[in-house]
Amino acid sequence: MTDPYYVKGIPEDVASDHFVKASALGGFVKACAVRSTGIVRDAMRYHNTSPSVTAALGRFMTGSLLISENMKNETDTQTTIIKCSGPIGGMTCVCDSSFNCRAYPVNSVIEGDEQINVKGAVGQGTLTVVRDIGLREPYGGQVELKTGGIGEDFTYYLMASEQTPSIVALGVLIEDGTVRHAGGMMVQLMPGYGDKETDYLEKRIHGFPDFTYFLDEGFTPAQILDLFLGDPDIKYLEGAPAAFRCTCSKEKMSSGLITLGSAELLSMAEDKKGIDTECRFCNSKYHFTPEELSKLAVEAR
Numbered sequence: 001m002t003d004p005y006y007v008k009g010i011p012e013d014v015a016s017d018h019f020v021k022a023s024a025l026g027g028f029v030k031a032c033a034v035r036s037t038g039i040v041r042d043a044m045r046y047h048n049t050s051p052s053v054t055a056a057l058g059r060f061m062t063g064s065l066l067i068s069e070n071m072k073n074e075t076d077t078q079t080t081i082i083k084c085s086g087p088i089g090g091m092t093c094v095c096d097s098s099f100n101c102r103a104y105p106v107n108s109v110i111e112g113d114e115q116i117n118v119k120g121a122v123g124q125g126t127l128t129v130v131r132d133i134g135l136r137e138p139y140g141g142q143v144e145l146k147t148g149g150i151g152e153d154f155t156y157y158l159m160a161s162e163q164t165p166s167i168v169a170l171g172v173l174i175e176d177g178t179v180r181h182a183g184g185m186m187v188q189l190m191p192g193y194g195d196k197e198t199d200y201l202e203k204r205i206h207g208f209p210d211f212t213y214f215l216d217e218g219f220t221p222a223q224i225l226d227l228f229l230g231d232p233d234i235k236y237l238e239g240a241p242a243a244f245r246c247t248c249s250k251e252k253m254s255s256g257l258i259t260l261g262s263a264e265l266l267s268m269a270e271d272k273k274g275i276d277t278e279c280r281f282c283n284s285k286y287h288f289t290p291e292e293l294s295k296l297a298v299e300a301r
């Protein structure tokens, strides 16, 4: 008896973070789901976020991963940016084509943040998606935030900017200050769909519990898609591990410093202590001595 929930590519330990993709309703529906608990825990640890920021950033990273699913080449990247009026100030997330992502909030801590309130933390603003897939120019789109709840904002982006009717459901369950579960799903109608498929999905989503409820009950992302779609002919297409992974290095930090220009670098080199730089995505620190700064100043000329 083969495992009906076997998906090629997913990690052996299905309790670890991973992505799955399926097709259903005769191919008129594409459905993706991701477990992102470890990713959101890492983000919380790197950025010391207060609860509403953890929830907002967690939903944002999860949604960003889901919409990155169609990138194919190793060097493809997707950058998602929320600019907003709420106290979080904004968020940036970068995904590669292998479900690795890194992200940071503009403000990690909201004062008096006890009750989780994602919409309150985000407020009004814009969602921008930029994909660099080796074309001459990166491409993407921008929409106004619909509600600031993140899931609805991605749904609106996919419809308005990519003309794909979608359901995006994202969840981060925080208990006693720790991330208990995080994950989400994206269900999309494919070209050729009709009222039958639209009506069916509308009925299915009505009253469907939060994604993290099912994770808490021990269901895997593949099983949650099965529960949602209710199609005995669901086909699991592929899966992959997902992770928070930063790609920063001293070398990349040097390239960033060089863009400041020679004069600026020489003036920084006058400080005998040198300078400390910090990666915005993972808070790794890189020290540059006055000698190193002087060398970079030469390169910047």
Ligand SMILES: [Zn+2]
Binding pocket: 246, 247, 248, 279, 280, 281, 282, 283, 284
């Ligand atoms: Zn980093």
